[in-house]
Amino acid sequence: MSTESLRIVWVYPDLLSTYGDRGNMLILARRAQLRGMPVEVMEVRSDQRLPATADIYLIGGGEDGPQALGAQRLLADGGLHRAVAQGSVVFGVCAGYQLLGTSFFAKGTRCAGLELLDLSSDRGPTRAVGELAGEIDPRLGIPALSGFENHGGRTHLGPGVAPLARVTAGVGNDGATEGAWRGKLLGTYSHGPALARNPALADLLLRWATGAHQLPPLDDTWADRLRAERRAAVAAAARV
Amino acid sequence: MPLRAKVASSVSRTAAALSRAAGRGDGSVIGGWIGLKIDPDLLAHLSAGRAIALVSGTNGKTTTTRLAAAAVGVLGRVATNSFGANMPTGHTSALAKAGSTPYAVLEVDEHYLAQVLEATEPHVVALLNLSRDQLDRAKEVAMMAQLWRAALVRHAEVRVVANADDPMVVWAATPPADPARGINAPHVTWFSAGQRWHDDSWVCPECGSTIQRSGEQWWCTGCPLRRPEPHWTVEDDGVLDPTGAWHKITLQLPGKVNIGNAATALAVAAEFGVRPVDAVSRLGTVTSVAGRYAQVTRDGRNIRLLLAKNPASWLEAFDMADEAPTLLSINARDPDGLDTSWLFDVDFAPLRGRQVLITGDRAYDLAVRLEVNGVPFQHVRTFDEAVRTAPPGRLEVIANYTAFQDIRAELDRVN
Numbered sequence: 001m002s003t004e005s006l007r008i009v010w011v012y013p014d015l016l017s018t019y020g021d022r023g024n025m026l027i028l029a030r031r032a033q034l035r036g037m038p039v040e041v042m043e044v045r046s047d048q049r050l051p052a053t054a055d056i057y058l059i060g061g062g063e064d065g066p067q068a069l070g071a072q073r074l075l076a077d078g079g080l081h082r083a084v085a086q087g088s089v090v091f092g093v094c095a096g097y098q099l100l101g102t103s104f105f106a107k108g109t110r111c112a113g114l115e116l117l118d119l120s121s122d123r124g125p126t127r128a129v130g131e132l133a134g135e136i137d138p139r140l141g142i143p144a145l146s147g148f149e150n151h152g153g154r155t156h157l158g159p160g161v162a163p164l165a166r167v168t169a170g171v172g173n174d175g176a177t178e179g180a181w182r183g184k185l186l187g188t189y190s191h192g193p194a195l196a197r198n199p200a201l202a203d204l205l206l207r208w209a210t211g212a213h214q215l216p217p218l219d220d221t222w223a224d225r226l227r228a229e230r231r232a233a234v235a236a237a238a239r240v
Numbered sequence: 241m242p243l244r245a246k247v248a249s250s251v252s253r254t255a256a257a258l259s260r261a262a263g264r265g266d267g268s269v270i271g272g273w274i275g276l277k278i279d280p281d282l283l284a285h286l287s288a289g290r291a292i293a294l295v296s297g298t299n300g301k302t303t304t305t306r307l308a309a310a311a312v313g314v315l316g317r318v319a320t321n322s323f324g325a326n327m328p329t330g331h332t333s334a335l336a337k338a339g340s341t342p343y344a345v346l347e348v349d350e351h352y353l354a355q356v357l358e359a360t361e362p363h364v365v366a367l368l369n370l371s372r373d374q375l376d377r378a379k380e381v382a383m384m385a386q387l388w389r390a391a392l393v394r395h396a397e398v399r400v401v402a403n404a405d406d407p408m409v410v411w412a413a414t415p416p417a418d419p420a421r422g423i424n425a426p427h428v429t430w431f432s433a434g435q436r437w438h439d440d441s442w443v444c445p446e447c448g449s450t451i452q453r454s455g456e457q458w459w460c461t462g463c464p465l466r467r468p469e470p471h472w473t474v475e476d477d478g479v480l481d482p483t484g485a486w487h488k489i490t491l492q493l494p495g496k497v498n499i500g501n502a503a504t505a506l507a508v509a510a511e512f513g514v515r516p517v518d519a520v521s522r523l524g525t526v527t528s529v530a531g532r533y534a535q536v537t538r539d540g541r542n543i544r545l546l547l548a549k550n551p552a553s554w555l556e557a558f559d560m561a562d563e564a565p566t567l568l569s570i571n572a573r574d575p576d577g578l579d580t581s582w583l584f585d586v587d588f589a590p591l592r593g594r595q596v597l598i599t600g601d602r603a604y605d606l607a608v609r610l611e612v613n614g615v616p617f618q619h620v621r622t623f624d625e626a627v628r629t630a631p632p633g634r635l636e637v638i639a640n641y642t643a644f645q646d647i648r649a650e651l652d653r654v655n
Contacts, residue, residue, distance in 0.1 A: 023581070130578065
């Protein structure tokens, strides 16, 4: 960690906060505090400088206009690039995932991305809306992804990234793979408060940020019940 | 009315009565559905000869419609879709059931505003607010504002009553005029009802720049869009009208949000020539609206029902609810939207210190949210279990749409 407390930055909540994106910040902060880590959370608006020294950066979903504006401001600011160069963790969701790549489509035009992940996004034939599930890259050592997706994009991965998961339900990047990761950067189409249904993913980000190989376990009874219920709902929908 | 419309209207009323008698529903949709099958222009035929107000927006439209109908009632009989059936089938049912009335006040689902403007040719349309609501299905907020704006360009003769506090609404209500091509700007009366929810309007819908806020004022940093001076405002527990006269508002509905809804209702009625001084006492006759705010006593528990459909309306519900045991019920069926992410846009902290019970199809999503929020809770499987678990006295029930309807059905479709 950069300082004595874990510093979490929520990037541009004024632009990139479509649906419950705040949840990821709240969940990370709580899971760190329950392990006795002091936490500092910062919401940095798009008219402010982005600090380059935080441990975790969260980038949420957004409509086309705010997504394009957010990417422009992040490119002009440069803070996120400096942070990544220093080994910070970045977690991008939906529009925030797309803009980590080399390019994406918003309002019918191709927009330049941050080029932090080797991937590009364009428009798919249909909007992907519904439950999203997948088996996560075994090297990450965490249980299956459970989420909800709502996006019109399709994302093409280059050789410089690995898919986060193999899709078992829903669309994700292209119906086969979902999300991407490289180093301590990770993106997903599981939108909004993706970490609510994936506490192990939250802990992975915390381990990356702190360098800890293991974290003391927490009582995840309710999250486990939620995951089981969603798994059953996805299985029931597949049988119809 | 043409013969086909008369037949359609009569069949529509019969079907609605059958639906109610069979205990299948309010009859507020099925009758209109059948009527429109027989005569697709039935809504236009039923609207002809009536002076009509439409009320649309993400939140508050059912209650505002009920209050506006009460206020316009000063002038004569008013037809209204007071069960919240707010699509063209519901409008058709409501007008057919009411028979011939000089006035109508209709709540309109925001997606259908353009279509209903076309069919009913209203005298006035009230635009309340636009915020995120069921994003897995509904159009994104900026796109909805664009649809409203385009519809108003085609109906520049309609008088608009619009919310000065919501940048999306202000932009929608002020399409550019082009008198040379016969396009006039609509006449707008602005109201300020106080708005708690700002998270959907930080980016200007006109130019994409940041919107700045200071107190109640807001302005775009990149173009001339800014808060217009409101003609009607809420002040303390009353409403200031455009002449500067203040009217005390005494309602049987809870919360500051309903004083704001009352201000809007008075502004709508004023477009028909109703003086606020004549209308305020009628607002106090409204008790509950399609079960919202209804109170029922069961097993010694005084149960009050509050509907909260999206982040903005949850904030209002916490403000209205008493410091009492509270049951929260969450579903995610089609009418609710299938996505529960919005739970993290709501701060449940005001519930700390109250006994909190949770239920509904998606109680586990809520459980995870409350745990992160530091709000202790107890999960119950049924509404009956909730009633048994709560101590005698007030039990506040806050539920989203289908969860609310489920509980209302348990309470014999209380109104």
